[in-house]
Amino acid sequence: MAAVRAAGPQAPREEVHQRLLELLAEQSRRVPVGVGVLMVVVAWMASRVMPPWIPAVWLLAALAILMVRREWLGKLPRQTELPTPVRVRTAIRLSLLNGTTHGLSLAAFPLLPDIERPFFTLLLLGLSTGAVGTTAGHRKIYLAYALPAAGTLPIWWAIHPNSPIGWYGLALALLIVLYLWVLYGLAHNAWHNFTDSVNMRFLDRERAAQLTEALAQANQANQAKTRFLAAASHDLRQPLHTIGLLVAALSLRPIEGRDREVVDLLSQVTVALSEQLDQLLDISKLDAGVVAPDKKMVDLAEMLRMHHAEMRAAIEEKGLRAVIDVQGSVRCWTDPALVLRVLRNLTENAIKFTPQGHVALRMRVEGGDACISVEDTGRGIPPAEQAMVFEEFYQVDNPERDRSKGLGLGLSIVKRLCGLLGVTLQLHSTEGQGTRVTMRLPLDTFGAAATVVPEPAHNWSFAGVTVLVIDDERSVRMGMRVLLEELGCRFVEACSVEEATREAIATKPDVILADMRLRNGETGITAISSVTSAVGATPALLISGDTAPDRLQEANRAGIKLLHKPVALPMLQAELARMLGDKVQP
Structure with a gap:
């Protein structure tokens, strides 16, 4: 004690x-x-x-x-x-x-x-x-x-004395004194035991309080990190969105030769930077809890063959062999889009860190689970670092932060998505020989399989469509004007709720594209609500560079679809066509 x-x-x-x-x-x-x-x-x-x-x-x-x-x-x-x-x-x-x-x-x-x-x-x-x-x-x-x-x-x-023998009473008296002395010693020990037990409970409570405080600090640090990522993402997305709009507008023009090469290169750089920002957005979405699996019966074999066909060119372009080992038809109740996202991140990671050999996609059934593996013959991961590769921003052998190697978020997103899907993730890696990451998905043999088919490309005409753009950034409004006018739209702009309502009354827009966060505490949600109250129901879309979890949740509660800057031209065209319906000609 x-x-x-x-x-x-x-x-x-x-x-x-x-x-x-x-x-x-x-x-x-x-x-x-x-x-x-x-x-x-x-x-x-x-x-x-x-x-x-x-x-x-x-x-x-x-x-x-x-x-x-x-x-x-x-x-x-x-x-x-x-x-x-x-x-x-x-x-x-x-x-x-x-x-x-x-x-x-x-x-x-x-x-x-x-x-x-x-x-x-x-x-x-x-x-x-x-x-x-x-x-x-x-x-x-x-x-x-x-x-x-x-x-x-x-x-x-x-x-x-209790008997004629005189020493009998004296002996009992002495024994009682000794017994009382023993009792006093027992009381002394009992008090020490009692104080020890109080001290132990006090110590447990102190440790519990320290753990609670440490957990609160960790949560605060995680929230601060999320806010920082959201703020950085927003500030970077604004100018990148403008650049993307201008590059998209240039790509619609009939230019050739050197000019076309420059436009294509600008487009590639914009897409690469956008993909890195999308990884920050994915982290924010998962932190906000706005990603909900849309599960359906999926033929995993068909989905894996489609994924292999999509990634084969990238694998072979690096001089690697693209291997697929998938037998029969295996059905599973899951979200195909999220599973494909996990597979894409794992495959891209395998391609990035494999200088020679192969990248293989395999599937087997084991113990009632479908085991899907992405395997490579790359340099492998040292044992000491295997537990850390799924952490945010962690990259093996990239101390110089080479941007060509990404941000170190791909596997972190994989881990979170697998947790969301209830999928077990296993990592096996041998340094100098390669890495195998395996997903274990519970199987369901009932129901019809849903085929995962890529979205076909469309060419829509938006001639004569009036679009109201609400954004407090002048450069963004200018970029949207150039792009929308190239698409044949009639462009109307506003930078506040009051101005948007006034312009809407005057022009009766067919669709509204609004930034999520405006000046003076106003939001695109408020602007859309004000416009629809003034001119009636109007299709609307939020476009924002703000990835903060509370903003994502706010848009989700409002029931208005949210796209994040920079928005690629095909996505913008598809969303305009979805909102306008019969008003556009494919």
Whole structure:
């Protein structure tokens, strides 16, 4: 126990005494019945050798004190307005009063028959023994009871021997003294055990508080990270969106030769940067809890063959062999889009870190699960780093932060998506030989399989469509104007809720494209609501560079679809066609 006391902080003295008072209050509710019965026995024995009224008065006094003690001890733990030492002193006085009353019964000792004196002695010593536990061995409280209750027993035995043999009474007196000394030692140990238990509970509570605080700090740090990512993503997306709009507008023009190469290169750079920002967006979406799996019955074999066909060109372009090992038709109840996203991240990661050999996609059925593996013959991952590769921004052997190697978010997104899908993820890697990442999906053999088919390309005409663009960034509005006019749209712009409502009343737009966050605390949601209230229901789309989780949740609650800047031209065309319906010609 001493080691426990030295291992951590000690409970304050006030807390130890508060726990003691609570123990005394609890024991005071249990003790009166048993002690009361013993007092009745003592009074009955005394009434046989002295006038009965004397034991009767003593019994009434003992029982009254027992009940008063019970009432007072029951209140002491709750009387926190009183200083703790004052409440402890009250408990000591009550213990002294109780012990003195019990000790007064010894007045009948000289009058008892020889055979009843040992029984009488055992009763008082038994009460003193029980007091070790009921007082937790607190020295002053225990002695306040034991000394007046049984402390004079050795004297009574010494001066009133129980037999003609003189040493018999003296021997019993000595044995009682030794027994009381043993009881005092037991009380001393009981008090140390009690304080140790309080200290252990105090230490546990302190550690729990520290863990709670550490968890709160970790949550705050995670929220701060998410806010930073969202802010950085927003600030980068705004100019990138403008660049993307202008590049898309240029790509629609009939230019050739060197100019076309420049436009294509600008488009590739914009797409690459957009993909990296999309990874930040994915993290924010998962943190916000707005990604909900859309599960359906999927033919995994067909989906994997489609994924292999999509990634084959990228694998072979690096000089690697593209291997697929998929047998038969295996059905599973899952979200095909999210599973494909996981497979795409794993495959792209395998291609990136495999200089030669192959990248293989395999599937087998094992124990009621479909085991889908992405395997490569790359450099592998050192054992010490295998547990860290699924953490955000962690990359093996990229201290210089080479942007061509990505941001280190791909596997972190994989881990979160697998958690969302209830999919088990396993990593096996040997340094210098390669890596295999396996997904285990529970199988379901019932239902029709849903074929995953890529979206076909369309060429829509938006001639004559009036589009109201609400954005507080002038450069974004200019870029949207150039692109939409290239598409044949009539362009109307606004930078605030009031201006958007006024322009909508004047032009009656066919569709609204609004930024999520405007100036002066206004939002695109508010602007869309104001416009629809003024001119009636109008198809609307939010376009934002803000990836903060609360913004994502806000758009989700409003029921308005949200695209994130920069928006690729095919996606913008597809969304316009979806909202306009019969007003556009494919």
